[in-house]
Structure formats: C-alpha cells, structure tokens
Amino acid sequence: MSKKFQSELVTTKDGSHTLRIKGHDEQYHSMNGALQESMHVFLNRGFGFFEPTPDPLHILEVGLGTGLNALLTARMAVEKNIKVVYQALEPYPLTLRVLEKLNYPQLFAEPWAETAYHHIHSAPTNTYSDFCGLFYMRSVHEKVQDVVLEKNKHHLVYFDAFGPDTQPEMWSEQIFEKLYGSMRGGGVLVTYSAKGAVRRALKAAGFQVEKLPGPPGKREMTRALKTV
Ligand SMILES: C[S@@+](CC[C@H](N)C(=O)[O-])C[C@H]1O[C@@H](n2cnc3c(N)ncnc32)[C@H](O)[C@@H]1O
Numbered sequence: 408m409s410k411k412f413q414s415e416l417v418t419t420k421d422g423s424h425t426l427r428i429k430g431h432d433e434q435y436h437s438m439n440g441a442l443q444e445s446m447h448v449f450l451n452r453g454f455g456f457f458e459p460t461p462d463p464l465h466i467l468e469v470g471l472g473t474g475l476n477a478l479l480t481a482r483m484a485v486e487k488n489i490k491v492v493y494q495a496l497e498p499y500p501l502t503l504r505v506l507e508k509l510n511y512p513q514l515f516a517e518p519w520a521e522t523a524y525h526h527i528h529s530a531p532t533n534t535y536s537d538f539c540g541l542f543y544m545r546s547v548h549e550k551v552q553d554v555v556l557e558k559n560k561h562h563l564v565y566f567d568a569f570g571p572d573t574q575p576e577m578w579s580e581q582i583f584e585k586l587y588g589s590m591r592g593g594g595v596l597v598t599y600s601a602k603g604a605v606r607r608a609l610k611a612a613g614f615q616v617e618k619l620p621g622p623p624g625k626r627e628m629t630r631a632l633k634t635v
Contacts, residue, residue, distance in 0.1 A: 439624030447622035471495035583612035601627035
C-alpha cells in the first residue's frame with residue numbers, strides 16, 4: 408500500500424522534515440516550512456476557528472501521511488484540555504522505516520510527543536483509541552472516494568491531499584460534496600490550496616468559500632464553511 412508514492416526525506420526551511428515524491432515536483436508539505444505550514448493552515452485557521460471549541464471536537468483528515476497535523480492537533484487538545492475525536496484517511500500508509508527518520512517528535516518540547524507520534528501511527532481502523540484521555544483517533548486505510556462517512560459528524564476537515572497537478576481527481580466537486588455531507592452546519596474545511604478551480608469546486612459543493620493569507624512563502628489558502 409505504501410508503494411504508490413515513493414518518497415525521500417528532505418529538510419524544509421524551518422528545519423522540520425518532509426517527504427518528496429520521487430518523479431513529481433511534489434512534497435508532503437511546503438518546502439518553506441512543514442511545521443509552519445501545518446500550524447498555519449490546519450491548526451490556526453482550522454482548529455483556531457472554533458472559539459469556544461466544541462468539546463468533543465470531531466475532525467476528519469484527508470491524507471494522514473506523516474502524521475504531523477495529527478501530532479499538532481494532539482498537542483492542541485492537551486493545551487486546551489478538550490477532547491478531540493480524529494478520523495484520518497490514508498490509503499498508502501508510510502512504513503515505520505520512513506516514519507522513524509522524520510524529526511517531528513524532536514521538534515516538540517513536550518516529553519510525551521514521541522509516545523503520541525507512535526500512538527498516531529498505530530491507531531486502529533475500526534475503533535477509536537485514546538491518548539491521555541483527550542485525543543481519540545482511528546486511521547482508515549481507504550481512499551476518500553471509497554470510504555463510507557457518517558453524515559453531519561465532523562466540525563472540521565483537514566483537506567491535505569497532494570496538489571491538484573499531482574492528484575487532480577482529489578479536488579473534485581464530487582469529493583467536496585461527500586465531505587460537505589459528513590460535516591455539521593457551522594463546520595469548516597481548510598486546505599493549503601487557493602487555486603480558482605478548487606474554490607469553484609468547493610462552492611459548487613455547497614460551501615461558502617473564504618480566501619485567507621497563506622503560510623510563509625504562499626500568498627493564500629482556503630477555508631470553506633458549511634453554513635447550514
Ligand atoms: C500532502 S500528503 C499528506 C500530508 C499529511 N497530512 C502530513 O502531514 O504528512 C497527501 C496524503 O494523501 C494521501 N492520499 C493519496 N490519495 C488519497 C486518497 N484517494 N484518499 C485519501 N488520502 C489520499 C497520500 O498517501 C498522502 O499521505
């Protein structure tokens with residue numbers, strides 16, 4: 408399963424690692440800073456959108472990949488002392504050999520980061536397992552196109568697919584409609600892409616779409632709201 412995208416380790420501008428896809432001009436994160444990008448797009452503009460934060464907060468991630476977004480989210484759950492229920496989709500899970508080389512747990516001051524990272528990558532498929540009573544996670548090894556999603560469940564969707572040039576099929580109105588159906592009214596989907604075609608597909612799926620300043624090195628990103 409991990410064979411679809413062959414990757415190599417690279418260091419981004421903020422010192423955090425990412426993976427580059429061999430044969431494509433594509434990485435798992437921005438080369439301007441993987442950690443900065445994840446914090447900005449998914450945590451600050453996604454998780455941070457909810458004030459006060461619903462407890463529990465239901466999150467769906469499309470593309471677990473290295474687990475950086477999940478690790479940052481676990482830290483936020485602990486900091487805010489709120490329960491997070493996190494469902495991650497990943498049809499091509501990375502091998503332990505690749506994951507062990509990434510420097511993410513070392514970037515955290517929290518002594519439990521290593522344990523949390525291990526927890527994230529060993530999360531079960533059929534049930535949620537918890538980390539310190541606050542971060543409940545399951546990891547589903549299916550494509551977003553194939554998975555059956557519960558309706559009106561998620562407050563927040565982290566849409567972190569490879570870019571539209573590498574995986575155009577991921578950025579379709581049909582997929583956004585499916586995600587819209589899985590979200591509650593008042594919920595948001597955040598993504599790093601601000602392409603016109605992506606925004607149009609989100610609008611056609613029913614979202615109210617907002618352009619926001621992007622992370623360092625990127626002018627804009629997108630946040631899409633399910634209003635009803
Ligand atoms: C940009 S990378 C993910 C970055 C990830 N959130 C992280 O922090 O490492 C895109 C991810 O989407 C996954 N992916 C590819 N096709 C998918 C599909 N059809 N459904 C869900 N995820 C998919 C890839 O395997 C990859 O892990």
